[in-house]
Amino acid sequence: MSLRILRGTIVSAPALGELDALEDGFLVAEDGVIQGVYETLPPQYAAAEVEDWSGHLILQSFSDMHLHAPQYPMLGMGLDMPLMDWLVAYPFPLEAKYTDTDFARRVYSKLAKDLVERGTTRVCIFSSLHRESTLVLMEELEKAGIIGYAGKVNMDRSMVDYLSETTEESKRETLQWLEDSKRFTNIRPMITPRFTPSCTDELMYFLGDLVKKYDLPVQSHLSENDAEIETVLALCPDCEHYWESYAKRGLWTDRTLMAHCVWSNEQERRAMKDHGVTVVHCGDSNWDLCSGTAPVRDMLNEGVKVCLGSDCAGGDNIDMFHSVVAAIRASKVRHLMDNKQTAFLTVAEAWYLAVSAPNEFFGEKPGFAPGNRLGAMILADDEELAPYPLDAKKRLERAVYRRQKNCIRAVYSGEKKIFAAE
Amino acid sequence: MSLRILRGTIVSAPALGELDALEDGFLVAEDGVIQGVYETLPPQYAAAEVEDWSGHLILQSFSDMHLHAPQYPMLGMGLDMPLMDWLVAYPFPLEAKYTDTDFARRVYSKLAKDLVERGTTRVCIFSSLHRESTLVLMEELEKAGIIGYAGKVNMDRSMVDYLSETTEESKRETLQWLEDSKRFTNIRPMITPRFTPSCTDELMYFLGDLVKKYDLPVQSHLSENDAEIETVLALCPDCEHYWESYAKRGLWTDRTLMAHCVWSNEQERRAMKDHGVTVVHCGDSNWDLCSGTAPVRDMLNEGVKVCLGSDCAGGDNIDMFHSVVAAIRASKVRHLMDNKQTAFLTVAEAWYLAVSAPNEFFGEKPGFAPGNRLGAMILADDEELAPYPLDAKKRLERAVYRRQKNCIRAVYSGEKKIFAAE
Numbered sequence: 001m002s003l004r005i006l007r008g009t010i011v012s013a014p015a016l017g018e019l020d021a022l023e024d025g026f027l028v029a030e031d032g033v034i035q036g037v038y039e040t041l042p043p044q045y046a047a048a049e050v051e052d053w054s055g056h057l058i059l060q061s062f063s064d065m066h067l068h069a070p071q072y073p074m075l076g077m078g079l080d081m082p083l084m085d086w087l088v089a090y091p092f093p094l095e096a097k098y099t100d101t102d103f104a105r106r107v108y109s110k111l112a113k114d115l116v117e118r119g120t121t122r123v124c125i126f127s128s129l130h131r132e133s134t135l136v137l138m139e140e141l142e143k144a145g146i147i148g149y150a151g152k153v154n155m156d157r158s159m160v161d162y163l164s165e166t167t168e169e170s171k172r173e174t175l176q177w178l179e180d181s182k183r184f185t186n187i188r189p190m191i192t193p194r195f196t197p198s199c200t201d202e203l204m205y206f207l208g209d210l211v212k213k214y215d216l217p218v219q220s221h222l223s224e225n226d227a228e229i230e231t232v233l234a235l236c237p238d239c240e241h242y243w244e245s246y247a248k249r250g251l252w253t254d255r256t257l258m259a260h261c262v263w264s265n266e267q268e269r270r271a272m273k274d275h276g277v278t279v280v281h282c283g284d285s286n287w288d289l290c291s292g293t294a295p296v297r298d299m300l301n302e303g304v305k306v307c308l309g310s311d312c313a314g315g316d317n318i319d320m321f322h323s324v325v326a327a328i329r330a331s332k333v334r335h336l337m338d339n340k341q342t343a344f345l346t347v348a349e350a351w352y353l354a355v356s357a358p359n360e361f362f363g364e365k366p367g368f369a370p371g372n373r374l375g376a377m378i379l380a381d382d383e384e385l386a387p388y389p390l391d392a393k394k395r396l397e398r399a400v401y402r403r404q405k406n407c408i409r410a411v412y413s414g415e416k417k418i419f420a421a422e
Numbered sequence: 423m424s425l426r427i428l429r430g431t432i433v434s435a436p437a438l439g440e441l442d443a444l445e446d447g448f449l450v451a452e453d454g455v456i457q458g459v460y461e462t463l464p465p466q467y468a469a470a471e472v473e474d475w476s477g478h479l480i481l482q483s484f485s486d487m488h489l490h491a492p493q494y495p496m497l498g499m500g501l502d503m504p505l506m507d508w509l510v511a512y513p514f515p516l517e518a519k520y521t522d523t524d525f526a527r528r529v530y531s532k533l534a535k536d537l538v539e540r541g542t543t544r545v546c547i548f549s550s551l552h553r554e555s556t557l558v559l560m561e562e563l564e565k566a567g568i569i570g571y572a573g574k575v576n577m578d579r580s581m582v583d584y585l586s587e588t589t590e591e592s593k594r595e596t597l598q599w600l601e602d603s604k605r606f607t608n609i610r611p612m613i614t615p616r617f618t619p620s621c622t623d624e625l626m627y628f629l630g631d632l633v634k635k636y637d638l639p640v641q642s643h644l645s646e647n648d649a650e651i652e653t654v655l656a657l658c659p660d661c662e663h664y665w666e667s668y669a670k671r672g673l674w675t676d677r678t679l680m681a682h683c684v685w686s687n688e689q690e691r692r693a694m695k696d697h698g699v700t701v702v703h704c705g706d707s708n709w710d711l712c713s714g715t716a717p718v719r720d721m722l723n724e725g726v727k728v729c730l731g732s733d734c735a736g737g738d739n740i741d742m743f744h745s746v747v748a749a750i751r752a753s754k755v756r757h758l759m760d761n762k763q764t765a766f767l768t769v770a771e772a773w774y775l776a777v778s779a780p781n782e783f784f785g786e787k788p789g790f791a792p793g794n795r796l797g798a799m800i801l802a803d804d805e806e807l808a809p810y811p812l813d814a815k816k817r818l819e820r821a822v823y824r825r826q827k828n829c830i831r832a833v834y835s836g837e838k839k840i841f842a843a844e
Binding site: 325 | 494495496497498499500501502512515516519528529532709710712714715738739747751754755757758759762766768769806807808809816819820821822823824825828
């Protein structure tokens with residue numbers, strides 16, 4: 001049995017808007033599974049080694065629930081275009097390069113390393129349409145100690161000929177990829193139609209059947225941009241609403257993630273709530289591409305599940321501290337736009353969306369709950385000036401906004417310490 | 423004579439929205455004054471030492487035109503309150519601590535160091551109302567190699583009794599401070615009424631007379647928040663508009679900086695244009711405090727001068743890369759709010775506001791113009807992945823959005839290299 005005991009100031013998010021803080025406590029994990037958070041170390045661990053992070057914050061690590069791995073090299077580029085133009089100008093030409101698995105290896109090994117250094121231990125991530133490069137991505141993520149899901153992208157109705165697959169190819173490659181993925185333990189496959197405009201109905205139905213047959217999770221995009229929505233409705237005469245283009249094809253389940261949902265109206269939100277679909281809010285990206293700002297407060301009030309994503313590379317940063325601040329700011333824009341009627345997200349609320357809300361998707365409880373797999377990061381803020389002695393919650397608040405350089409000292413995922421600062 | 427020759431990829435902003443880029447060039451300064459940017463090194467420098475930054479970007483350094491030095495210890499805290507409540511809950515209690523010059527020394531030496539490391543070489547900065555701590559601030563900035571203006575804050579109509587001065591004290595201390603400031607060369611005094619609600623008319627007229635008598639620049643706040651504007655109009659029955667509370671007291675000149683101007687209407691903007699007043703736009707802060715988003719595009723179209731500020735600590739970061747991104751995003755919010763009629767700021771435009779627009783305030787030309795004092799930073803981006811070989815402008819765009827950690831390798835201000843990364 002492997003035992004991990006971390007001592008320090010422990011802050012976790014047990015519920016939306018709530019923070020549990022223990023100024024000097026112990027976080028204990030056995031075989032990578034959290035046993036508990038204790039004020040005093042239980043007697044059975046008295047002889048065990050303790051990693052002493054006193055003075056530092058011990059925080060839940062991040063889950064980045066939406067990002068495009070192949071777009072990492074263009075992070076921060078071309079963000080002055082609307083979605084549909086941008087896709088053709090930037091991501092598509094870049095994604096076409098992933099026929100080359102050496103290029104994929106170079107990018108994905110760096111991405112995995114950079115995610116871990118920033119405290120991200122779980123992902124739901126898009127690859128490109130290339131089966132072999134997708135396997136490289138899964139391998140690099142697993143090697144880095146990251147847990148989660150990755151998806152070979154399906155797109156048999158591409159907007160460009162240099163990045164496309166026939167319906168037959170897409171089906172065949174998907175089946176082969178599912179077979180090949182069996183060798184991975186911590187990174188599992190996720191069905192990933194790029195978005196409705198990129199996939200024929202035939203392919204969507206096929207993917208829906210796979211979801212049912214193998215009980216697979218799904219990730220895609222929904223209601224990000226006005227031009228995109230119009231395209232979907234034109235392509236799918238059987239659908240009155242965008243979401244039905246997934247629902248009618250068997251891709252709308254309680255294991256479905258839908259990124260963006262900027263323009264999701266009451267009806268669409270209701271359909272998410274009723275089917276347990278999870279929204280992935282990407283505040284940075286929604287602004288960068290001028291998509292709009294998602295009605296996150298309404299979603300939360302209505303009981304829709306919401307997580308956060310960096311959306312690399314519509315978002316410009318894979319650091320989830322940025323995604324948390326972006327979620328707060330997006331909510332403040334909505335607050336301003338409706339004459340301050342809609343409450344903006346507090347730091348504690350946005351933090352919950354980044355570190356605890358995703359737990360449900362992974363079959364876990366919020367916070368550092370016993371039984372959860374260990375996902376934690378050590379954050380140093382002791383050298384910073386403070387106006388007065390800060391309690392743990394204030395320190396977290398400051399850390400979220402400051403996004404200090406080199407503040408993450410160590411990261412843990414399951415049994416492993418996957419990052420240690422020099 | 424001191425000679426400085428920097429070789430590398432040189433990018434500068436000669437005009438709003440324009441970038442000059444030289445893939446392999448030489449930037450030459452004599453005695454801290456720029457001589458020129460050259461494709462080939464002129465013969466007279468043939469024997470001189472060249473600092474070779476090939477592969478790196480040589481960029482103009484930042485001017486942070488609005489920030490509150492004493493608020494640095496609370497950076498990133500309490501950003502869930504509207505302006506007037508926030509002032510009383512956070513900045514005022516903290517600023518009261520600057521009766522202690524040792525505390526001031528500790529904060530200001532760190533602030534100066536942190537500014538320089540982030541490529542900020544020029545500031546227009548608020549101190550607190552304390553004369554002695556203001557002198558400490560000026561000393562620390564000058565020692566760090568920063569150039570610009572600092573102001574002892576005037577506030578004889580404070581909202582709190584623990585941070586206030588009588589009108590007589592404020593006058594006397596201001597005169598003494600102006601006298602004491604004569605010992606500084608690069609950090610010069612700037613008249614700094616906190617904002618109209620904090621100063622009696624008598625004090626404002628007194629300050630206006632000083633401005634005229636000694637030809638001093640002015641900095642203050644304008645039209646940041648709706649409650650603030652209402653307060654001003656109630657306090658100043660002789661003023662129909664907020665700006666007149668400065669203008670009628672002699673504080674509205676072509677050397678006046680006004681921070682925020684979120685709610686400045688056509689009339690107020692016209693008054694700025696006509697008198698050469700400069701707006702300091704602080705996008706981060708305006709969101710954090712839910713003030714609104716300033717009509718920057720209108721200002722630029724109408725010929726109003728606009729610069730950027732971090733507004734530490736209404737803004738949550740002193741890194742001006744963040745301020746550039748915040749300006750772009752604020753403009754995108756306006757773009758979304760008016761049905762995409764108002765064009766958002768491009769990266770080149772926002773970059774200009776951060777590095778070139780302030781030059782006019784300092785009596786210089788935009789860009790790396792001959793005759794300007796040298797203000798430059800070296801930015802490393804060579805280890806990053808790229809989708810294809812990037813030209814200099816694309817590299818700058820990516821650097822702005824990515825805000826990579828440890829990317830600034832060296833910073834120059836006047837004759838001195840004021841920062842070198844380890």
